[in-house]
Amino acid sequence: IGERFHTAFAAIGRRFNEYCRLLFAGGSASLRVSDGTDGEAPGGIEIVVQPPGKRLQRLSMLSGGERALTGVALLFSMLSVNPVPFCILDEVDAALDEANIGRFAEALRTLSAQIDFVVITHNRATIEVADTIYGVTMTDAAVSRVLSLRLADVPVGATA
Amino acid sequence: IGERFHTAFAAIGRRFNEYCRLLFAGGSASLRVSDGTDGEAPGGIEIVVQPPGKRLQRLSMLSGGERALTGVALLFSMLSVNPVPFCILDEVDAALDEANIGRFAEALRTLSAQIDFVVITHNRATIEVADTIYGVTMTDAAVSRVLSLRLADVPVGATA
Amino acid sequence: GRLRELRLHGFKTFADPTRFVFEPGINAVIGPNGSGKSNMADAVRWVLGEQSNRSLRTRRGDDVIFTGSQQRRPQGMAEAILTLDNFDGWLPIDFGEVSIGRRAYRSGESEYLINGAPARLRDVVELLAGGRLGANELVVVGQGTVDAALSLRPEERRQLFEEAA
Amino acid sequence: GRLRELRLHGFKTFADPTRFVFEPGINAVIGPNGSGKSNMADAVRWVLGEQSNRSLRTRRGDDVIFTGSQQRRPQGMAEAILTLDNFDGWLPIDFGEVSIGRRAYRSGESEYLINGAPARLRDVVELLAGGRLGANELVVVGQGTVDAALSLRPEERRQLFEEAA
Ligand SMILES: Nc1ncnc2c1ncn2[C@@H]1O[C@H](COP(=O)(O)OP(=O)(O)OP(=O)(O)O)[C@@H](O)[C@H]1O
Ligand SMILES: Nc1ncnc2c1ncn2[C@@H]1O[C@H](COP(=O)(O)OP(=O)(O)OP(=O)(O)O)[C@@H](O)[C@H]1O
Ligand SMILES: [Mg+2]
Ligand SMILES: [Mg+2]
Numbered sequence: 001i002g003e004r005f006h007t008a009f010a011a012i013g014r015r016f017n018e019y020c021r022l023l024f025a026g027g028s029a030s031l032r033v034s035d036g037t038d039g040e041a042p043g044g045i046e047i048v049v050q051p052p053g054k055r056l057q058r059l060s061m062l063s064g065g066e067r068a069l070t071g072v073a074l075l076f077s078m079l080s081v082n083p084v085p086f087c088i089l090d091e092v093d094a095a096l097d098e099a100n101i102g103r104f105a106e107a108l109r110t111l112s113a114q115i116d117f118v119v120i121t122h123n124r125a126t127i128e129v130a131d132t133i134y135g136v137t138m139t140d141a142a143v144s145r146v147l148s149l150r151l152a153d154v155p156v157g158a159t160a
Numbered sequence: 161i162g163e164r165f166h167t168a169f170a171a172i173g174r175r176f177n178e179y180c181r182l183l184f185a186g187g188s189a190s191l192r193v194s195d196g197t198d199g200e201a202p203g204g205i206e207i208v209v210q211p212p213g214k215r216l217q218r219l220s221m222l223s224g225g226e227r228a229l230t231g232v233a234l235l236f237s238m239l240s241v242n243p244v245p246f247c248i249l250d251e252v253d254a255a256l257d258e259a260n261i262g263r264f265a266e267a268l269r270t271l272s273a274q275i276d277f278v279v280i281t282h283n284r285a286t287i288e289v290a291d292t293i294y295g296v297t298m299t300d301a302a303v304s305r306v307l308s309l310r311l312a313d314v315p316v317g318a319t320a
Numbered sequence: 321g322r323l324r325e326l327r328l329h330g331f332k333t334f335a336d337p338t339r340f341v342f343e344p345g346i347n348a349v350i351g352p353n354g355s356g357k358s359n360m361a362d363a364v365r366w367v368l369g370e371q372s373n374r375s376l377r378t379r380r381g382d383d384v385i386f387t388g389s390q391q392r393r394p395q396g397m398a399e400a401i402l403t404l405d406n407f408d409g410w411l412p413i414d415f416g417e418v419s420i421g422r423r424a425y426r427s428g429e430s431e432y433l434i435n436g437a438p439a440r441l442r443d444v445v446e447l448l449a450g451g452r453l454g455a456n457e458l459v460v461v462g463q464g465t466v467d468a469a470l471s472l473r474p475e476e477r478r479q480l481f482e483e484a485a
Numbered sequence: 486g487r488l489r490e491l492r493l494h495g496f497k498t499f500a501d502p503t504r505f506v507f508e509p510g511i512n513a514v515i516g517p518n519g520s521g522k523s524n525m526a527d528a529v530r531w532v533l534g535e536q537s538n539r540s541l542r543t544r545r546g547d548d549v550i551f552t553g554s555q556q557r558r559p560q561g562m563a564e565a566i567l568t569l570d571n572f573d574g575w576l577p578i579d580f581g582e583v584s585i586g587r588r589a590y591r592s593g594e595s596e597y598l599i600n601g602a603p604a605r606l607r608d609v610v611e612l613l614a615g616g617r618l619g620a621n622e623l624v625v626v627g628q629g630t631v632d633a634a635l636s637l638r639p640e641e642r643r644q645l646f647e648e649a650a
Binding site for chain 2: 332352390391
């Protein structure tokens with residue numbers, strides 16, 4: 001059991017570094033198991049992220065978008081090492097700027113070859129990599145209704 | 161002291177109903193002081209929101225955008241009853257859809273006649289009601305830099 | 321794709337029988353605030369056996385049943401049926417197509433169904449675990465939670481990893 | 486407008502002397518993730534006397550000082566100066582223009598300045614309270630916190646109201 005955990009953990013750690021470099025367009029990242037020497041309880045999992053050009057700092061100092069991007073990198077790392085059959089993502093790109101959404105969408109598209117995704121989003125760049133688009137609206141009777149959409153049907157506003 | 165609180169509270173409650181009706185384009189809302197009868201500790205403040213067409217439900221069942229809109233309504237209610245000289249808003253519109261951002265931006269513009277706002281945002285509709293626009297970027301040396309922008313300089317992407 | 325379809329009836333704002341037909345790859349879901357997108361995500365969690373009210377944004381089991389609106393009356397039951405394509409036997413059951421259903425009634429009880437036949441929650445959990453659908457946190461990433469792992473203490477994160485990996 | 490200017494030097498990512506000149510009405514601040522927008526908001530909280538590390542996303546007082554980057558060396562001091570227009574005497578002090586400054590050093594100490602002259606934290610707090618700048622939660626609404634009041638217990642919300650109203 002411990003053996004299997006450490007093999008999976010090492011693999012996830014490698015993917016985490018790759019995904020962070022891809023999504024942040026540079027920098028470095030790693031996952032570590034605390035060995036108890038730095039005052040932390042041994043066995044806990046430390047997340048270390050250094051965006052491009054920056055110096056290594058506490059996780060708490062990352063920006064909202066940097067935190068979201070790190071969370072996505074961690075999720076994608078776990079999904080690529082131990083795939084689930086499908087995954088529902090609810091507005092995970094809400095805090096991302098245009099450049100980061102673009103990289104997120106690309107990484108998502110690659111993963112979608114092996115995992116079916118349902119992505120709830122307000123962002124156009126994410127919608128543009130979708131194979132299918134559903135619109136959910138509220139009728140006057142305050143009941144949800146679903147319609148099939150094509151990219152051309154998506155409103156052009158600041159957010160979709 | 162209790163007197164002054166109750167006068168302010170009544171005024172804020174009235175404005176809260178008005179702001180919710182404005183931002184949700186309908187529905188109703190109120191603020192109540194628990195009297196201890198419904199199993200709640202007496203004196204606590206209850207928030208009651210009913211989006212248009214919907215039935216009254218627990219606050220926890222509201223959507224992400226509905227919660228943000230309610231939070232904005234509460235903030236604007238307090239600001240309009242007891243104005244502060246200036247107010248910094250950091251991405252309060254992040255969860256809002258296009259229609260709600262538009263109503264938020266309008267309400268913000270009206271309030272800005274008496275309060276100076278600094279609004280950090282990624283949304284075009286919010287930027288469009290601004291009197292001044294600042295761009296903050298990161299140099300290659302990972303240091304923040306500020307530049308004055310005009311609306312024409314703002315990138316046209318899905319989010320600004 | 322393995323994810324085929326989700327049918328909802330009486331689940332939160334999905335008062336009327338509603339169908340999401342999923343295609344392989346990326347299915348984007350868009351719409352205004354409060355229209356029901358996260359409610360659909362809740363339904364997937366729920367039909368996969370979620371018991372935590374907090375994850376479902378409810379306070380009691382029957383909060384998932386359509387409570388009515390200004391124009392519509394409340395309903396007495398919520399139902400969600402998830403249909404999966406089992407083409408390569410990734411689910412440990414001898415069917416090419418597998419549907420997992422759940423119903424909730426005002427009395428508070430939940431019923432579970434596998435391919436339309438009554439089942440116990442543990443049968444559903446066992447079936448899903450065999451198909452790597454047990455780790456709910458990886459299967460449904462809720463609104464506002466993508467950076468949750470960053471706020472956990474290292475020991476709590478370890479726990480999350482052991483469930484996921 | 487009452488809010489005139491914010492000057493930063495050595496505060497978080499604002500390693501170089503930087504000036505925000507504010508106009509009356511709405512000042513929009515835009516830019517990429519991690520560029521320093523929320524750091525600017527933190528600086529306003531900080532110069533108004535914020536003591537809570539949690540609100541400033543720090544763990545120790547000197548975390549607000551520029552820690553260096555791959556190309557730049559760390560600095561020894563963080564400084565923020567907020568300039569306000571006191572045209573109608575809304576601040577209880579006999580100056581038409583009022584600047585409030587704060588400095589932090591690696592040793593952990595903070596210095597406060599009113600119109601360039603050394604002051605104590607309590608002088609700053611008293612001055613700001615007189616100008617309705619005491620209620621920090623209304624003056625700076627942090628990222629991700631706009632719906633915080635909805636998650637509080639009713640008694641906690643009461644406390645928030647009493648400070649704000
Ligand atoms: N049992 C129920 N009966 C009727 N309405 C319900 C029920 N449960 C939740 N709702 C309503 O569902 C709405 C929230 O829907 P949902 O969270 O799916 O929105 P959303 O589309 O995700 O919006 P956003 O973009 O803001 O996140 C709320 O208005 C809530 O009152
Ligand atoms: N003392 C410091 N020295 C150097 N860099 C720092 C310091 N404190 C914070 N940072 C850096 O500031 C960055 C975060 O900046 P900030 O939160 O202002 O971003 P933002 O523009 O608000 O982005 P977002 O749009 O994602 O919210 C992080 O990369 C963090 O490492
Ligand atoms: Mg939602
Ligand atoms: Mg920010």
